[in-house]
Amino acid sequence: MFPVTSATEMAGQDEENEISIAVAEGKLAGEDGVWELLAKRLRDIPGYFEFFAAAYPENVETQSDITFVMAANAIAAFEISAWQALNSPFDQQLRGEDAMSEAALRGMALFNDKGCAICHAGPLQTDNLFHAIAMPQIGPGLGDNREGFSDGLEDFGRERVSGNSADRFKFRTPSLRNIELTAPYGHSGAYTTLESIVNHYNNPVLSLMTYDHSQAILPSRTDLDEIDFTVMNSPARTGSIAQAALREPLLRPANMSASEVSDIVEFLKALTDPNSLDLSENIPGSVPSGLPISD
Structure with missing residues (x-):
């Protein structure tokens, strides 16, 4: 919930918009706070109401039921679902598969020894x-x-x-x-x-x-x-x-010697999940607000 309150991340700076003004005034929670202002934006877009109602069928019956806590939890659920990286060669090796190179295995031993x-x-x-x-x-x-x-x-x-x-x-x-x-x-x-x-x-x-x-x-x-x-x-x-x-x-x-550094680098590369190499399928074609999508 906090990146949206940061002037250096998402909120904007000085008097750029109503969110940045709320940040400057120290208003995070409450009626005029950052989270409530953002929740209001979501409530005012019909397409988002449909999504929130589907995601929280027991909690969202009208637009006024949407809160920024719900948005934050939905974002977290998406990140857990879409961006877990649990199938690297390292993971496969731990499952008993022969997935890591000899250099990576040496690097893993060095990683522990050092x-x-x-x-x-x-x-x-x-x-x-x-x-x-x-x-x-x-x-x-x-x-x-x-x-x-x-x-x-x-x-x-x-x-x-x-x-x-x-x-x-x-x-x-x-x-x-x-x-x-x-x-x-x-x-x-x-x-x-x-x-x-x-x-x-x-x-x-x-x-x-x-x-x-x-x-x-x-x-x-x-x-x-x-x-x-x-x-x-x-x-x-x-x-x-x-x-x-x-x-x-x-x-x-x-x-470490140069060869030991090289082996540890190979171990670190073995922590890459191949499914993370191309995440472009997670980019939606459009969003309910109608704002443009950046590739």
Whole structure:
């Protein structure tokens, strides 16, 4: 329910529309809140009433019964149905099939031996916890002008939510399913290939200090380049990020050889579900609002 309340995701900015105005005024719930305003939009489109009535036959009898909670749950149900990725070579191997290459099997063993599986654990290959991993920061973040960073560009990570300074520069462990398809990598998109992100763990702090920003996939603009790279990679910032990583008990240099990195990359590729390679069938031909569909 929250992406629709974010100015940087879906709501719009400043006084762009009624939703962005509600966000600026801090109104999420209630009669004039973001969720109610969006629910009203849905209620006013007859085609959506028919869909909601079919999806919630016990709850929706009239247009006024439609809520944004229903919309959020419907979206979640669609995502679970359409975008689960549970048939990768890795999954097939776990089911007893001979589906992974020898290199991928070596990589899986290394993934465990090097400690990667401690954080990237379970069926989704994530512990859903927050860790400081010395990830280079590119692009402005959400520092809120705190503790010496007067320009407000620093991305403080988990601390911005928890308010605990011990959480600074900690970010949630991502799932590795379909990781081959989801470049760039790192919370800031600092690394563009699987090889480069795996190599980061060879020596995370050294990787941070020697980061080559030419690999970043960002549109170039002189004034923004200064912020994205020069300012964000100043010694004060990288030093603070490095110190947080050095306090992370699970983060240690992996010291992998080139062949070991290659094998781990093959294992990561084995987490790709072939059904995820082409999801174009999930694009509807039209929507009840009549708004155009982007390919």
